[in-house]
Amino acid sequence: MSDRVISDSTLMAALGAKGRVKKEPQQTVHRQWFDTFDWRLHRAGLTLERVTVAGGTSAELLLRRTSGEVLQVVPAGPKAANGGRTGTTLTLDSPPFMSSLQARLAPVTEMRALLALVAVTARVRTFCVLDAKEKTIARVVAEEPTGDTDEVISAPPSRISVLPVRGYEGHAEKLARRVSALPGLRASSETWLDSALAQVGRQPEDYGGQLDLRLSPTQSAITAAQEILARLLDIAERNMPGVAADLDTEFLHDLRVSVRRARTALKLLGDLLPADQVGTLLLDLKWMSDLTTPTRDLDAHRLFASKPGTGGAPGEELRPFQAFLLARRQIAQRNLIRGLRSARWSRARQRWRSLCGSDYPAGAEQAPSASQPTIEDVARPRIAGAYRKARRLGEAITPASPATDLHALRKRCKELRYLMEFFATLIEGRSYRAVLNQLKSLQDCLGEFQDTYVQQRAVATFADEMLTEGSGSAATLMALGRVVDALVLRQARARQEFEERFKGFTNKATRRNLANLTRAGAGLTRQQARGSL
Amino acid sequence: MRVLATYNIKGGVGKTSAAVNLAYLAAQQGNRTLLWDLDPQGAATFLFRIGPRVRGGVKALVRGRTPLDALIKGTDFNNLDLLPADLSYRRMDHVLDQSKHPNRRIAQLVKPLATGYDVLILDCPPGMSLVSAGVLRAADTLLVPLVPATLSMRTFEQLTDFVGNAKQPRPRILAFFSMVDSRKRLHRETVANVLGQRNDIAAAIIPAASIVEQMGPRRLPVAVLSPTSAATAAYQLLWREALALGSR
DSSP: OBSSOOOHHHHHHHHOSTTSEEEOOOEEEEEEEEEOTTOHHHHTTEEEEEEEETTOSEEEEEEEETTSOEEEEEEEEETTTTOOSTTOEEOSSSSGGGHHHHHHHHHHHTTOOEEEEEEEEEEEEEEEEEOTTOOEEEEEEEEEEOOOSTTOOOOOOBEEEEEEOTTOHHHHHHHHHHHHTSTTBOOOOOOHHHHHHHHTTOOTTOOOSSOOOOOOTTSBHHHHHHHHHHHHHHHHHHHHHHHHHTOOHHHHHHHHHHHHHHHHHHHHHGGGSOHHHHHHHHHHHHHHHHHHHHHHHHHHHHHHHHSTTGGGOOHHHHHHHHHHHHHHHHHHHHHHHHHHTSHHHHHHHHHHHHHTOTTOSOOOOOOOOTTSOBHHHHHHHHHHHHHHHHHHHHHTOOTTOOHHHHHHHHHHHHHHHHHHHHTHHHHOSHHHHHHHHHHHHHHHHHHHHHHHHHHHHHHHHHHHHHHHHTOOOHHHHHHHHHHHHHHHHHHHHHHHHHHHHHHHHHSHHHHHHHHHHHHTTTTOOHHHHHHTO | OEEEEEOOSSSSSSHHHHHHHHHHHHHHTTOOEEEEEOOTTOHHHHHTTOOOOOTTHHHHHHTTSSOGGGGOEEOSSTTEEEEOOOGGGGGHHHHHHTSSSTTTHHHHHHGGGGGTOSEEEEEOOSSSSHHHHHHHHHOSEEEEEEOSSHHHHHHHHHHHHHHHTSOSSOOEEEEEEEEEOTTOHHHHHHHHHHTTTOTTEEEEEEEOOHHHHTHHHHTSOHHHHOTTSHHHHHHHHHHHHHHHTOOO
16 A cells, blocks of 8 residues: 555566566546445355446446455446445346356355445556466556545545466565565455445444454343344444335345344343333334334245245236235335334333433443342343243143144243343353254244245235226236245245244253253352253 | 256367357346356367366366366356366266266256356267267256258268157257358358258357457357457347247
């Protein structure tokens, strides 16, 4: 990196013998980086940038490793396509020749949209270093941000990068040593993206949707509860713009999960916080959960109905159903946005924030007093309690039990899961992972049972509405019948599996593992701990 | 990964020109492309200004002691890499013969490349050999340049028999007229008689143009030398036709 411009002659002199360096015409290049909101590309060691050259008519997409090595360059169509400002999304399916990149990235990004992160416009001088056959064996690229247009969001320091060519890496290393010895330059492992992000106060992977709590066992229970709530509020608020803009379905998912986790935190740890505020906030969060449900459910229905082979129904016949779902979703989304912008939600977040404690963000550990328990005193018995509750509910379930009983168990299992995740740093280890695996397995089964149950009822209701509206043909309704048949089968399979999964959740090994988790530090013997489960 | 091979029993019919130009066009479209120069003469390697040398020679390569991945060189073009030729490739038949499954060996060697490449183009040496038998097994499409002459057509018949008698999986054949000189009556007549009669002959006709000859001294693909030339358009059409066949 450099704060001044290194001249062509200085650079070429550093690169080696005259005639072995070819300078390409100088260009003004606009780079815009894209990733998903939760940095899936970066976490997979990749970066994606759209490059447009001033005066050019088309753009290119560059896929690189985070180390800077270019993996693929794809023509990205006309320059104006796919927007440009930060926050706008990039679609990879427009030009047909982009299929290779799309196929490569789809398993990484899954359902998430690619969003513009940051952009830099820079003057770029490229020097090709040649061997005796005049083959390029390395490229040296000097980039100086221009900072002269509205589009420049970030203007990091100038930089000179030495880019290796595959099979000639040794030359690049030598050149990098020579270049970095030039006066006025300082070596940096920061990528261009890192620098650009730093200029706008960001860094790669600054959001992950994970709780990522680092609670300490000696921390007071109150500050730990506040820290949990604060982290959840942060996740909820960071996802709200994406939900409102409807960028992809995962914003809503993360918002919903943070709200649901916060409800669990208030329900199971709320006694540590002011009771009046907890009660009101619980009502508000229930309201927000309910508000987000229709959009999320409709997303799930749309996904299910779009999968080939759904209930053996051909896609064409389900097209009117898809259109019907889309129209319903638009209404649900409008209601959701109204809710997110409402005074009630604003007040609720204010209440949520105040519950997090005025001294937040602290991460600040408040020492527990004699009358105040530590989080470790609280965490273990509450996990044990949540497990006991789930176990009791599950044991009461018989083949004749209604779907609502399984749903009630599912909710208790979620609470247990969230509690375990809140306190992961206090209890993680082999026993923790073993219990979590059994719990996840049971949750998957209960989730499949409940989802297929809800979908059956929803499809039946929608079919009625389509009939009333006159928007569904006989073929569509018959196809929906087959969809319901497939759902009934899946639900029955999940119901069959329930017993086995529940056994795994309550067997001796799981109870022993849970006892290990809940006894440590609680002054209980192994037998006392197991007896309490 | 699509695996295409330019192959003909006869030499000097435009195999390497086709391999280089198609590889370049594939890469320009955003496909991660690798060209493997299997011909010990190393013409494709020369055209990309890369040294015709493979560490450990053909033995290390065929026996898997040196993974193909470690021998690949980047060309001067985006998305386009080259696995260079080596003089020791002249003994490839012999080395293949000593391996466990000589006919399957090339397919086994290229299989791991599928994670890094969308398109692999094999530029084969002429003749019928274990190398060509191995290429038939590895490739999903055989691109066969034909110079429009009676003997060439006869050789093409021999080649289709050779492929037809090879063990499954066999590649599809897409032949194309190459080095066509429209001033020559024989060329015009041969093309006119054959084109449209057989579905394994492409509509693309590669002209005997000086711009194609310029690839040698200038060491650049035709599409770089002259993006709007008839030869570039012909290779572009050939690439589209080869793509349209889809993978096996």
